[in-house]
Amino acid sequence: MNPSGIRARGIEMVFSHGGIDQVVLDGVDLDIPAGGFVTLLGPSGCGKSTLLKILGGLLRPTAGSVRVGELSAEDAVKSREIGLVFQRPALLPWKTATGNVALLNELVGGRRAKASARATAEKMLDLVGLADAGSKIPEKLSGGMAQRVSIARALALDPTILLMDEPFGALDAITRDRMNTSLLDIWSRTGKTVVFVTHSISEAVFLSDEIHLMDSDPGRIVESLSVELPRPRTGDTIDDPRFVEYEHHLRKRLGSGATEQAS
Amino acid sequence: MSEATVVSRDAGERRPAAGPPARRSLLRRRLADIWPSAFLFVVAIATWELVVEVFDISSFTIAKPSEIVSEIWEMRELLLDSTWITTQEIIYGFVLSAIIGALLALAVARFAWLDRALYPLIVLFQNVPKVALAPILILWFGYEMTPKLLLVVAIAFFPITVNMRVGLAAVDPDLHLLMRSVGATRGQILRRIQIPTSLPYLFAGLRIAITFSVIGAIVAEFAGASEGLGYIIQFGSTQLDTPLVFAGLTLISILGLVLYYAMSALEWLVARRLSLPSSATTT
Numbered sequence: 001m002n003p004s005g006i007r008a009r010g011i012e013m014v015f016s017h018g019g020i021d022q023v024v025l026d027g028v029d030l031d032i033p034a035g036g037f038v039t040l041l042g043p044s045g046c047g048k049s050t051l052l053k054i055l056g057g058l059l060r061p062t063a064g065s066v067r068v069g070e071l072s073a074e075d076a077v078k079s080r081e082i083g084l085v086f087q088r089p090a091l092l093p094w095k096t097a098t099g100n101v102a103l104l105n106e107l108v109g110g111r112r113a114k115a116s117a118r119a120t121a122e123k124m125l126d127l128v129g130l131a132d133a134g135s136k137i138p139e140k141l142s143g144g145m146a147q148r149v150s151i152a153r154a155l156a157l158d159p160t161i162l163l164m165d166e167p168f169g170a171l172d173a174i175t176r177d178r179m180n181t182s183l184l185d186i187w188s189r190t191g192k193t194v195v196f197v198t199h200s201i202s203e204a205v206f207l208s209d210e211i212h213l214m215d216s217d218p219g220r221i222v223e224s225l226s227v228e229l230p231r232p233r234t235g236d237t238i239d240d241p242r243f244v245e246y247e248h249h250l251r252k253r254l255g256s257g258a259t260e261q262a263s
Numbered sequence: 264m265s266e267a268t269v270v271s272r273d274a275g276e277r278r279p280a281a282g283p284p285a286r287r288s289l290l291r292r293r294l295a296d297i298w299p300s301a302f303l304f305v306v307a308i309a310t311w312e313l314v315v316e317v318f319d320i321s322s323f324t325i326a327k328p329s330e331i332v333s334e335i336w337e338m339r340e341l342l343l344d345s346t347w348i349t350t351q352e353i354i355y356g357f358v359l360s361a362i363i364g365a366l367l368a369l370a371v372a373r374f375a376w377l378d379r380a381l382y383p384l385i386v387l388f389q390n391v392p393k394v395a396l397a398p399i400l401i402l403w404f405g406y407e408m409t410p411k412l413l414l415v416v417a418i419a420f421f422p423i424t425v426n427m428r429v430g431l432a433a434v435d436p437d438l439h440l441l442m443r444s445v446g447a448t449r450g451q452i453l454r455r456i457q458i459p460t461s462l463p464y465l466f467a468g469l470r471i472a473i474t475f476s477v478i479g480a481i482v483a484e485f486a487g488a489s490e491g492l493g494y495i496i497q498f499g500s501t502q503l504d505t506p507l508v509f510a511g512l513t514l515i516s517i518l519g520l521v522l523y524y525a526m527s528a529l530e531w532l533v534a535r536r537l538s539l540p541s542s543a544t545t546t
């Protein structure tokens with residue numbers, strides 16, 4: 001399947017809490033190129049998760065439109081173009097890693113799809129570097145392994161778009177660095193469009209083609225920055241003077257580096 | 264790429280591997296847990312026996328443990344029949360409560376309007392002192408099994424419904440979102456995610472319900488019965504046959520204990536089979 005891009009225009013989201021309206025997103029325009037790696041970076045509460053759900057057709061905005069490739073966002077959900085990864089792995093504790101990865105395919109394909117769903121699951125676990133862990137239940141997996149399983153689960157339906165909401169935010173720094181490298185590897189092999197949400201400036205710079213910097217009250221995109229660092233990106237990338245420059249620039253824009261704290 | 268650092272960091276948190284050596288040490292630990300209370304129990308029984316003996320308290324007032332044991336032995340046929348009757352009332356009533364309680368929880372979890380309509384009424388009903396229903400049920404349904412089952416259900420369905428309802432709602436919102444992202448129906452989400460998630464909660468409810476079922480059956484027999492342990496206790500007290508009363512009390516206590524541990528064992532088996540997190544933290 002060819003990857004799809006996402007095109008959002010005039011997105012506005014208002015939540016009302018007991019009669020009081022909160023404008024969470026105000027006039028967001030966004031173009032995410034097919035096959036690109038795009039990051040939403042911003043302080044806590046600025047509406048990143050909300051925007052991500054809207055882009056994936058899982059939340060209807062109060063105003064504005066979203067197109068995924070040729071489809072409306074709702075139709076994109078129906079034709080299963082969206083894969084999701086969250087901050088926590090959200091695995092079913094009573095299923096093995098393979099069972100968890102096969103879950104969505106079994107659900108979509110019914111009983112007859114069971115064998116093929118498991119075969120796909122094993123391939124996906126292999127892709128995320130967990131070929132040997134398929135029979136383990138989540139309790140027996142480390143945090144990093146569990147998150148790999150959840151990435152495998154998102155890939156198993158072969159979506160064209162991967163929406164990742166702070167997927168490595170709960171991991172320790174060493175595991176996080178490994179997961180970043182590993183994600184770029186998976187991305188380059190599968191050619192998905194990735195929309196990635198993070199608090200971490202260095203993570204955003206390391207991973208992205210383009211970073212959309214957001215600010216809150218109301219949530220909006222205040223700057224879009226193309227990251228012109230060569231790929232593949234490796235351990236050496238962070239020593240590139242331009243990497244440091246991007247980081248410095250973003251930190252200044254976000255002010256006092258407060259958002260760099262891991263959440 | 265290797266996960267070695269992460270694995271070794273987490274290794275200490277793993278459960279001990281299943282297998283004979285681990286299980287035996289678990290058993291020994293269990294025994295070590297039990298013996299202080301077993302010791303206290305024996306001391307209490309012995310004190311009881313001694314006090315009644317030394318102060319020469321009449322057996323109209325209180326029966327000695329040794330008297331209770333010999334009473335149970337002498338009346339074994341009657342008591343065995345009675346125990347069997349009461350056991351049936353408890354188990355049938357409990358199973359009925361489990362079915363009704365779980366179905367109610369599923370219904371209110373599936374239909375939000377039903378939850379809004381029904382749940383406040385269920386809570387309201389819970390505040391009716393159910394024991395007071397016993398005479399009315401006897402009036403309506405006579406001395407047979409029916410009013411006993413109804414009273415057991417009235418008392419025991421509630422903890423099941425409440426616990427399972429919480430369990431059905433305890434699903435990670437991210438999982439909900441994930442299921443919706445592939446267009447899963449509410450029925451599919453219920454079957455594949457919510458029900459398995461709710462099982463430990465359901466079992467917690469069932470453990471409370473089995474205790475309540477014992478109470479329900481005995482109270483219903485007090486209110487009107489021609490057989491069963493509750494009947495025996497009441498009959499004994501009108502005849503001033505204190506040893507018989509104590510014999511009935513002893514048997515009903517043992518029955519309650521056996522049923523409770525049977526329930527815990529069932530939970531343990533199911534939890535292990537489905538590798539669910541067990542709720543059996545309080546025993």
Ligand SMILES: Nc1ncnc2c1ncn2[C@@H]1O[C@H](COP(=O)(O)OP(=O)(O)OP(=O)(O)O)[C@@H](O)[C@H]1O
Binds near residue numbers: 046047
């Ligand atoms: N379903 C909802 N109902 C009402 N308000 C909501 C809802 N979802 C989000 N909000 C509000 O919208 C705002 C933005 O939330 P969102 O989760 O999108 O922020 P975020 O940028 O992802 O934050 P974080 O980095 O902490 O995850 C918050 O103030 C939140 O309270």
Ligand SMILES: [Mg+2]
Binds near residue numbers: 049050165
């Ligand atoms: Mg968020």
